[in-house]
Amino acid sequence: MTATAAALTIDQLGVVYGSHIALDDVSLQVRPGEIFGVLGPNGAGKSTLLRAITGKLRPTSGQILIAEKALSPGKAYQHSIGFAPQFLGLYRYLTGRENLEFFARCTGVSRYQVPARVSQALEEIELTDKAHVRVDQMSGGMQRRLHLAATLVSHPSLLVLDEPTAGVDQGVRMSIHALIRRRAEQGAAVVIVTHELDEAEALCHRVALLHQGRLKALAEPQTLVQETFGNSQLFVVRTAHMLPPALQERLQEIGFHRDSDESSEWWLQSDLPLDMLIDHLYRGLGGARDAIAEVSVRRPGLKDVMQHFTGARTDSAAEPVS
Structure with a gap:
């Protein structure tokens, strides 16, 4: 060789x-x-x-x-x-x-x-x-x-x-x-x-x-993330409880996604600053903004690349052993 x-x-x-x-x-x-x-x-x-x-x-x-x-x-x-x-x-x-x-x-x-x-x-x-x-x-x-x-x-x-x-x-x-x-x-x-x-x-x-x-x-890995998402960030919203269908539809209309129907975490890919995203989110939810427990921004990773190409982030992991 x-x-x-x-x-x-x-x-x-x-x-x-x-x-x-x-x-x-x-x-x-x-x-x-x-x-x-x-x-x-x-x-x-x-x-x-x-x-x-x-x-x-x-x-x-x-x-x-x-x-x-x-x-x-x-x-x-x-x-x-x-x-x-x-x-x-x-x-x-x-x-x-x-x-x-x-x-x-x-x-x-x-x-x-x-x-x-x-x-x-x-x-x-x-x-x-x-x-x-x-x-x-x-x-x-x-x-x-x-x-x-x-x-x-x-x-x-x-x-x-x-x-x-x-x-x-x-x-x-x-x-x-x-x-x-x-x-x-x-x-x-x-x-x-x-x-x-x-x-x-x-x-x-x-x-x-x-x-x-x-x-x-x-x-x-980092090239794959960059090629898939560019300079975008992920705007992540965690709700305080399971949202009623009407509020779920509002989040989806804004452009949010979640990994499963049972998940309380929603995410949106965006290039906008955080304050503009929060304003956009609250205007979309109207008087239901108290349903939001936490808002954060992070860079995408391979889990998000998996979601982008396959619709699934990862499979369940095994329980740790010593």
């Missing part, structure tokens, strides 16, 4: 299940050392894309290249691909070290290199002192880190991570972020699927937004 070659190339990829189009003409590239986020609401095609990248399904059309070589379905290990699915794939009655030794051998690490690779992985995830603890006796955060280490132990050049911080607390999340950044700095390409859009905005160099199987946008 040349110095400028892509670690992953997806060219006009299509996947069809019967009459359902799961992926439709998706093309993108991921560079060595890049952290690349794949975003989208449920049913967007993210899981199908990951299965195709990791050789777990054969696309209907198009092709996937790993380091300029055509991917062989079912033989991801031959292409130096490391895949960490969302759900933990550890052996509960083995220790942390035993799990990593097993996965190292399964992914082709020489038996002479296994001890050093396992020790390095345990040190990276800060579990050296827990190496001989059985998985079923570890906390959820420890299990999540060990699950990631099982992917890293073979030193793959392409990491594919599905919700790598699902259900963990903030401390574990930051530790996992640091580990992902280190591997990218060492030259690995990293593809991450996440519903945590704030995480994607902070961690990823570029993101791709999928919706109904199609690639809707691809850019650096």
Whole structure:
């Protein structure tokens, strides 16, 4: 592979299940050392894309290249691909070290290199002192880190991570972020699927937004926000209680939106100064201005880009575990 070659190339990829189009003409590239986020609401095609990248399904059309070589379905290990699915794939009655030794051998690490690779992985995830603890006796955060280490132990050049911080607390999340950044700095390409859009905005160099199987946008997070909203701000209004239908219609006539019928938060994209927006809002509500509990202004983010392209900001997050 040349110095400028892509670690992953997806060219006009299509996947069809019967009459359902799961992926439709998706093309993108991921560079060595890049952290690349794949975003989208449920049913967007993210899981199908990951299965195709990791050789777990054969696309209907198009092709996937790993380091300029055509991917062989079912033989991801031959292409130096490391895949960490969302759900933990550890052996509960083995220790942390035993799990990593097993996965190292399964992914082709020489038996002479296994001890050093396992020790390095345990040190990276800060579990050296827990190496001989059985998985079923570890906390959820420890299990999540060990699950990631099982992917890293073979030193793959392409990491594919599905919700790598699902259900963990903030401390574990930051530790996992640091580990992902280190591997990218060492030259690995990293593809991450996440519903945590704030995480994607902070961690990823570029993101791709999928919706109904199609690639809707691809850019650096801040570039995507700028291209979508320009210099506009979001004027956010939180109501004190659920508004009657007549007041809801007034807000909609002014141009406000909300994420669901149950939400008490309404938002409006605008370039106008805050005082002008408040005056516009109060004139629209007339004598019902006491229904407004809070007014604020903020810059748009990836959540708002998601809303713009798909009508959905994000899916519900898992409950944190320690």
